[in-house]
Amino acid sequence: MIGNSIIKLQGVDIFQQKHLVLSDVNLHIDKGDFVWLIGQTGSGKSSLLKVIYGDLSINTGQGHAGGYDLNKLANKDIPYLRRKLGIVFQDFQLLTDRTIEQNLLFVMKATGWKDKKLIAERIRDVLEKVGLRSKIKKMPHELSGGEQQRVVIARALLNDPEIILADEPTGNLDPDTSEEIVMLLKQISLSGTAVLVATHDYHIIRTFPSRIIKCESGKVLEDVQIG
Numbered sequence: 001m002i003g004n005s006i007i008k009l010q011g012v013d014i015f016q017q018k019h020l021v022l023s024d025v026n027l028h029i030d031k032g033d034f035v036w037l038i039g040q041t042g043s044g045k046s047s048l049l050k051v052i053y054g055d056l057s058i059n060t061g062q063g064h065a066g067g068y069d070l071n072k073l074a075n076k077d078i079p080y081l082r083r084k085l086g087i088v089f090q091d092f093q094l095l096t097d098r099t100i101e102q103n104l105l106f107v108m109k110a111t112g113w114k115d116k117k118l119i120a121e122r123i124r125d126v127l128e129k130v131g132l133r134s135k136i137k138k139m140p141h142e143l144s145g146g147e148q149q150r151v152v153i154a155r156a157l158l159n160d161p162e163i164i165l166a167d168e169p170t171g172n173l174d175p176d177t178s179e180e181i182v183m184l185l186k187q188i189s190l191s192g193t194a195v196l197v198a199t200h201d202y203h204i205i206r207t208f209p210s211r212i213i214k215c216e217s218g219k220v221l222e223d224v225q226i227g
């Protein structure tokens with residue numbers, strides 16, 4: 001971390017293949033920030049997130065995320081960078097053939113946790129944070145959509161990330177459940193973990209006003225107001 005800065009992009013150009021998607025991106029996200037990311041389909045939101053989690057490399061400008069220099073990121077660094085980032089994406093859903101506890105255990109083993117007592121404590125802690133301690137032995141299909149999304153957030157918290165990156169975390173949820181999920185993410189940001197949420201849901205943004213950045217016409221605009 002450089003000071004309180006968790007994400008810092010300066011003059012970064014973002015390409016998909018040879019296609020320039022976003023140019024001269026300047027973005028700062030600090031400890032505990034809660035930031036909405038908006039923009040039309042195809043405007044570059046996912047590409048921006050990909051740069052942050054090391055799935056797209058950068059050649060122009062300077063980029064840092066979770067203490068890693070994105071200009072110099074080697075393949076071997078990527079798993080370590082991702083431990084500094086809690087990823088809540090639609091395509092990282094729960095494994096349906098095992099309990100909530102086993103889902104969390106799976107990630108912990110994959111990220112190098114060995115001590116059984118510490119693992120059990122950490123699983124209890126993250127489930128407590130998302131209000132689902134009593135569901136530890138349940139299978140995913142025994143939980144509601146909102147509860148499953150809470151487990152995905154718990155899983156993202158396991159390695160105590162500096163930032164949560166959430167792509168449409170309320171996409172499949174009804175309005176009340178969406179509000180509960182955003183309230184949880186807000187609460188997480190208040191405890192010091194930054195949160196960046198990509199969404200098309202302006203209703204939820206109006207309900208939880210916060211800093212908004214927008215991908216538009218090949219740029220990332222800062223401090224956008226929505227009507």
Ligand SMILES: Nc1ncnc2c1ncn2[C@@H]1O[C@H](COP(=O)(O)OP(=O)(O)OP(=O)(O)O)[C@@H](O)[C@H]1O
Nearest residue numbers: 016017019021039040041042043044045046047048
């Ligand atoms: N793997 C790829 N190869 C080539 N071009 C791509 C690739 N992925 C995305 N693009 C292009 O990059 C541009 C930005 O796409 P991106 O997925 O970042 O948009 P988005 O704002 O996240 O859209 P959505 O809201 O639909 O998820 C689009 O023009 C898209 O067609």
